Amino acid sequence: MSEPILIRVDHARLDAAVAPAFKDEISARVTAGERRVLLDLSAVQFMDSTGLGVLVSLLKRMGGDGKIAVVGAGPAVLKLLQLTRLDTLFTICGSEDEARDALQG
Template structure:
């Protein structure tokens, strides 16, 4: 969490964010959510593949953040972008080219 901006930064280090990885990923997020953040920068640079279960964890995370919650995704691979497009969730999450751009978008 950046003290100055109040924006939580989370880097995901699961190369495959699939149904097998989802329980651990969900717990990792939960561990970071001791204070419910309203703005999160989610770095998916190291995620090569995501399925609907992995995506569901992100959707749950957004719901948990409340009605004012916003998530900016950085480093979305073509595979991640494709899933967001197929599911029409590309408008639910901001997609940014860099962490700095994500902070600007969430400011």
């Protein structure tokens, strides 16, 4: 199985102000047919529902068997994922190795 696409998000705030540009960025990285993405959110200190919506749109674009593993989620990102109960939609991992293992499954 090929390596998942690794996307390191470099926006400190993944909010409505950058959401359209961020959506374009990841759309360019994740081509049609890709099914596994490792998303590094270490640099993200705050995310709002619009930023989260972009991650959902990415998952939808990957199709029914698409899978996104998230690493580096800080307190603000984790809080939003828990509040919205989307922590069940994405695979939250403590390290890249753990994420790669999760994406293999």
